[in-house]
Amino acid sequence: MLLVLVLGGALWGLGALLGTPRHVRWTMVGLLWVGVMLLHVALPAGNPLRVMTGGSAALWALLGGLAALVLAYRAVLLRIRARVDAREAAPEAGGAFSEVELERYARHIVLREVGGPGQRALKNARVLVVGAGGLGAPVMTYLGAAGVGTIGVIDDDVVELSNLQRQVIHRDGDIGIPKVHSAAAAIRALNPHIEMRPYHRRLTDEIAADLFAEYDIVMDGTDNSETRHLVNRAAVAAGKPLISGALTQWEGQLSVFDPAHGAPCYACVFPDIPADGLAPSCAEAGVMGTLPGVIGAMMAGEAIKLITGAGEPLRGTLLIYDALYSDARRIQIKRRPDCRVCGAKENI
Numbered sequence: 001m002l003l004v005l006v007l008g009g010a011l012w013g014l015g016a017l018l019g020t021p022r023h024v025r026w027t028m029v030g031l032l033w034v035g036v037m038l039l040h041v042a043l044p045a046g047n048p049l050r051v052m053t054g055g056s057a058a059l060w061a062l063l064g065g066l067a068a069l070v071l072a073y074r075a076v077l078l079r080i081r082a083r084v085d086a087r088e089a090a091p092e093a094g095g096a097f098s099e100v101e102l103e104r105y106a107r108h109i110v111l112r113e114v115g116g117p118g119q120r121a122l123k124n125a126r127v128l129v130v131g132a133g134g135l136g137a138p139v140m141t142y143l144g145a146a147g148v149g150t151i152g153v154i155d156d157d158v159v160e161l162s163n164l165q166r167q168v169i170h171r172d173g174d175i176g177i178p179k180v181h182s183a184a185a186a187i188r189a190l191n192p193h194i195e196m197r198p199y200h201r202r203l204t205d206e207i208a209a210d211l212f213a214e215y216d217i218v219m220d221g222t223d224n225s226e227t228r229h230l231v232n233r234a235a236v237a238a239g240k241p242l243i244s245g246a247l248t249q250w251e252g253q254l255s256v257f258d259p260a261h262g263a264p265c266y267a268c269v270f271p272d273i274p275a276d277g278l279a280p281s282c283a284e285a286g287v288m289g290t291l292p293g294v295i296g297a298m299m300a301g302e303a304i305k306l307i308t309g310a311g312e313p314l315r316g317t318l319l320i321y322d323a324l325y326s327d328a329r330r331i332q333i334k335r336r337p338d339c340r341v342c343g344a345k346e347n348i
Contacts, residue, residue: 138296
């Protein structure tokens, strides 16, 4: 056995002396091992060559298996190291973060699920928020704080005194100012490293397609069914994921509607626009002041997960939160083949 080990060492040393690549040297040692195994299999017990090479194939098989495990372990370590190096280098791909940005987003970057690549993805992301009210306020606040590079917001309303009970992005001095401009100023003050794009106009079918094409994700924080269905149609047509939230009194709900990834669209779950009076607005039914903050923050969290690839977004799940009794429920929802928005035409 000693003879074989010496021969293997000689092969390795000679290869190193001649500058032979490491993988070639491993191949030479491997061929020596195969030759020894063949000797033990082909020759009868007691043969001088078998005696000189250890007398039994079991020991060589064990040694070969151990070497294979060590090499496999090393290969896995090298692969993990390469992935870590790639993750650490990723922020440089689109230009390095400034020192201020690195400190600002440090709590994100240390998260294993986000890291440098995730923060880079957030910086490169473009998110459109439809509605600058109760839900839009926390959505924009947390997306802006998280470092989402471009945030668009469309709303044709102005700030009113009754908004300030829950729409915390606006201030008393903003009363009478278009909500999109008030919100944009607040987010720019929070994070000057991002771009805010305010659109002070009503969303219509005529402009939805071109507008949605400029963004990666659409966030719906509106409070009427007609606009919700319009947003859903445009998002499905553009192939963009739609994160939708809704509020009434003490209860809120949200989901990620994304037919492009097998999830239902909004119309799969809510196919019809409710008749007048069946789905009263916040102005008619009232809403608990902190509820938009809870649901809006959850919506922003879903957007961050979609952008960074972390966790499992609420695709195919409707989350319902009851603030009055501090209860949360998850309802599984499925895509409808006959949905008039995202279903196959032959099934509609």
